[in-house]
Amino acid sequence: xxxxxxxxxxxxxxxxxxxxxxxxxxxxxxxxxxxxxxxxxxxxxxxxxxxxxxxxxxxxxxxxxxxxxxxxxxxxxxxxxxxxxxxxxxxxxxxxxxxxxxxxxxxxxxxxxxxxxxxxxxxxxxxxxxxxxxxxxxxxxxxxxxxxxxxxxxxxxxxxxxxxxxxxxxxxxxxxxx
Amino acid sequence: xxxxxxxxxxxxxxxxxxxxxxxxxxxxxxxxxxxxxxxxxxxxxxxxxxxxxxxxxxxxxxxxxxxxxxxxxxxxxxxxxxxxxxxxxxxxxxxxxxxxxxxxxxxxxxxxxxxxxxxxxxxxxxxxxxxxxxxxxxxxxxxxxxxxxxxxxxxxxxxxxxxxxxxxxxxxxxxxxxxxxxxxxxxxxxxxxxxxxxxxxxxxxxxxxxxxxxxxxxxxxxxxxxxxxxxxxxxxxxxxxxxxxxxxxxxxxxxxxxxxxxxxxxxxxxxxxxxxxxxxxxxxxxxxxxxxxxxxxxxxxxxxxxxxxxxxxxxxxxxxxxxxxxxxxxxxxxxxx
Numbered sequence: 195x196x197x198x199x200x201x202x203x204x205x206x207x208x209x210x211x212x213x214x215x216x217x218x219x220x221x222x223x224x225x226x227x228x229x230x231x232x233x234x235x236x237x238x239x240x241x242x243x244x245x246x247x248x249x250x251x252x253x254x255x256x257x258x259x260x261x262x263x264x265x266x267x268x269x270x271x272x273x274x275x276x277x278x279x280x281x282x283x284x285x286x287x288x289x290x291x292x293x294x295x296x297x298x299x300x301x302x303x304x305x306x307x308x309x310x311x312x313x314x315x316x317x318x319x320x321x322x323x324x325x326x327x328x329x330x331x332x333x334x335x336x337x338x339x340x341x342x343x344x345x346x347x348x349x350x351x352x353x354x355x356x357x358x359x360x361x362x363x364x365x366x367x368x369x370x371x372x
Numbered sequence: 373x374x375x376x377x378x379x380x381x382x383x384x385x386x387x388x389x390x391x392x393x394x395x396x397x398x399x400x401x402x403x404x405x406x407x408x409x410x411x412x413x414x415x416x417x418x419x420x421x422x423x424x425x426x427x428x429x430x431x432x433x434x435x436x437x438x439x440x441x442x443x444x445x446x447x448x449x450x451x452x453x454x455x456x457x458x459x460x461x462x463x464x465x466x467x468x469x470x471x472x473x474x475x476x477x478x479x480x481x482x483x484x485x486x487x488x489x490x491x492x493x494x495x496x497x498x499x500x501x502x503x504x505x506x507x508x509x510x511x512x513x514x515x516x517x518x519x520x521x522x523x524x525x526x527x528x529x530x531x532x533x534x535x536x537x538x539x540x541x542x543x544x545x546x547x548x549x550x551x552x553x554x555x556x557x558x559x560x561x562x563x564x565x566x567x568x569x570x571x572x573x574x575x576x577x578x579x580x581x582x583x584x585x586x587x588x589x590x591x592x593x594x595x596x597x598x599x600x601x602x603x604x605x606x607x608x609x610x611x612x613x614x615x616x617x618x619x620x621x622x623x624x625x626x627x628x629x630x631x632x633x634x635x636x637x638x639x640x641x642x643x644x645x646x647x648x649x650x651x652x653x654x655x656x657x658x659x660x661x662x663x664x665x666x667x668x669x670x671x672x673x674x675x676x677x678x679x680x681x682x683x684x685x686x687x688x689x690x691x692x693x694x695x696x697x698x699x700x701x702x703x704x705x706x707x708x709x
Contacts, residue, residue: 210674210675211670211674213412213674214408214412214670214673214674215670217411217412217414218408218411218412218670218673221411221412221414222414223411223414223415223416224414224415225414225415225416227416347414
């Protein structure tokens, strides 16, 4: 309004109304109906974190590198400490996995887990051996595609949601004896 | 079987028609506002409450939530006005729609007072936003004070041009009688008689009912819902979340009668003999009202929010000028037509 020519202002108002009418009549929707459709993560998912306790050396690098202090070292019956993750604080950055010198922590693509209570989010080392049970979702993977040549946004169905990948085999690094 | 005469009273039918249809229109318009905004913003909008109807009953769910919510009256507020003003707001917002006829024979008022129907409706609608300032005072909270002060500045800015737009149309039609006004729009509607007055009406109503881009007094980004900042539950539903839409309905009904020709192409016969003709005329008025409201709520999806000083300078500098030009056009038509 200020410093703008009147003609330009009127034209801008009419333009935006025309654009709104166009989208009202012919909408382009980006919404992914999450429980019924799953967005395509292109394989780059950082999910639930598993633990092989037999590889763990209790070096506590994971607990120290954790940016949100989600990892706490729990004393087990054998007198050693193993990491347990609080998923109420975990931001799935997987720094602990990167930092682990013996590959005791391993990544998975399990992402659709939810909890009813805060206590359920505290994973102790024995719980981290078994992946959480994830409800079966309606298997549609969709992807939002920007068709720049046509100036449109469309949602395409990429494929079916497969089963979660099997857990990776234990890497062949020598077990550090302590 | 003889139908009792009170059952065919035009007052009863006008009251019922207005009450029922305004409720349906309000439900639909809030749903339409959300859906249009969602479509323009590439979302879906209300969906899960009734998936087959596109989420139409979302508003009923919201209303149930508002009614069931705990009523909180803050300690510092002026309790009497805090409780009394929201119902008064809705009453004054809905009352103007009962003051105008919906067809030549379907009106709540009878002849000598019906002559002043539109003028009375405008007077009540301009009282309405004094109540908003009163709400800001009764809430007794600094954000409510700020919101009420902003509302008061905007009231001063839009009232004169809006009144001028209606006065121009009265000058064009040479009457203030709503039935004669509609009769004069049989071939050409008022918006074509005087487009400038129509533009002033559109902008003025957008300012009066806090439509975008003039949602300034109660814009959440600036002051937390302005004068209504301590309202919750049923109070919020009666003012900010519902009452404003009822005011929009009343303004749009006036606009449909004065600018869009009311029931113009339909000329129903006398009341009890031609019941269906009169009801069709009333339905046609409501369709025009709905179209106007649809435009006003559509603005939410495409417009930014103007700043208060920009709005005031625009209103006093340009809107008032356009309103005066509209008066000049009407004065010319008064002598030429």
